[in-house]
């Protein structure tokens with residue numbers, strides 16, 4: 001093996017977003033693009049000499065090619081060892097677990113999460129630190145700074161590594177361990193949950209469908225749900241990971257997981273439905289005729305987690321991203337535990353989990369997780385739900401309605417306006433920011449505004465400050481509208497409008513969320529003019 005130093009120059013646009021760097025695949029495949037970014041990661045974390053990194057991805061188009069490049073660059077930069085999932089496959093939570101279990105110096109995860117894959121779609125890469133979680137803002141900023149000043153990268157000249165065979169290979173002085181991507185993760189799940197109780201539930205006639213959306217969770221779900229827990233063969237659908245996710249959009253929400261939604265709303269619905277995204281960290285939970293919003297799922301899991309062995313001693317605290325509904329706050333209040341409100345992005349939960357201040361975390365964007373890893377975890381959420389259902393012996397719908405009766409219902413919806421011209425989107429947010437100081441006391445859509453601000457977060461553990469994390473407007477009666485620009489898109493800007501209202505009247509628990517939120521939706525439009533400015537009749541996506 002010979003090592004070469006390749007001259008390069010900074011490529012604009014390598015600033016990581018909410019979760020690593022995401023770009024159109026052809027951009028990532030462009031000359032030096034991947035190499036510049038990988039070298040900047042290495043430089044940004046103080047080099048990789050003598051280090052061990054976990055490497056794997058969600059199997060999307062360019063996954064294996066990119067891993068071959070990364071391995072050659074690791075070897076050339078002096079890394080000691082790479083732990084790689086067979087065929088380059090590792091779900092994001094499984095990678096996080098491996099980093100922790102093997103005590104590595106972090107890992108590189110190749111994924112654009114729930115974004116579509118293929119030559120004309122999206123690709124992504126992110127670095128996770130030794131705690132198994134996405135790089136902190138500080139590390140991310142250092143990596144970005146390197147991308148703007150890079151002049152060369154190191155790469156070795158070598159044949160491709162055989163990633164299809166489990167075993168150990170060498171590349172120069174570096175050892176490459178190709179491992180089964182499922183084994184360690186499945187063992188962790190068995191430690192956390194009462195598999196016997198779930199087996200008993202599934203053998204009692206309880207039926208489920210898990211839609212892996214042709215993405216990474218297929219092999220994990222088949223091994224755990226069907227082969228270990230005894231779900232009927234065929235319960236896992238779309239279970240073979242495909243480079244283009246079968247042409248679909250691997251995002252587990254009612255729009256992109258429509259087949260599952262249609263089934264769950266039909267007379268043939270099984271007792272439980274779930275789906276996960278491209279890289280296996282998101283989840284959607286659906287009961288018979290009953291969709292559970294991610295915010296409600298977090299609240300129900302917080303209220304019932306003690307029924308699973310891993311959480312039997314209770315929760316240290318809970319954390320949610322700011323735009324996530326306050327449903328979990330009401331549970332925390334009754335339990336007398338802390339609730340933390342963080343900016344959007346799983347990385348912000350890391351310090352709280354590491355410090356033992358929070359046990360469960362969740363986001364409105366279909367993310368739920370706990371201190372077992374440092375990423376959100378789709379299958380983990382499914383298994384915790386199954387464990388809770390096995391213990392309570394209730395249907396999903398009943399568990400949810402009992403929850404609302406006890407804690408009240410936070411009606412919630414998110415409206416997305418996608419591929420908006422970036423200048424227009426920024427202008428819209430700037431205009432609201434400029435008016436924030438005068439809003440309190442005014443009315444919009446017939447609702448009185450009680451407060452308005454822009455969310456700024458000071459991490460209670462490390463003291464770091466993150467500003468401009470979303471515009472918040474509060475209304476009389478406990479309603480709220482939040483506006484922020486997505487940090488994960490690859491085309492123009494996506495404006496997200498998050499709408500919420502608390503209902504405590506027992507007679508008002510069964511309304512259509514869009515109708516129950518009508519006044520807040522009207523007020524949000526009056527204040528932002530998002531529809532009139534973008535010239536759209538309504539949002540592109542409603543979740």
Ligand code: G6P
Pocket residue numbers: 018019113321344345346347363365367485486487488489496
């Ligand atoms: C990724 C992150 C999440 C985040 C989500 C939405 O999935 O891991 O933590 O909530 O993106 O981010 P966005 O900036 O698009 O709203």
Ligand code: ZN
Pocket residue numbers: 092112113114277278279280281282
């Ligand atoms: Zn994801």
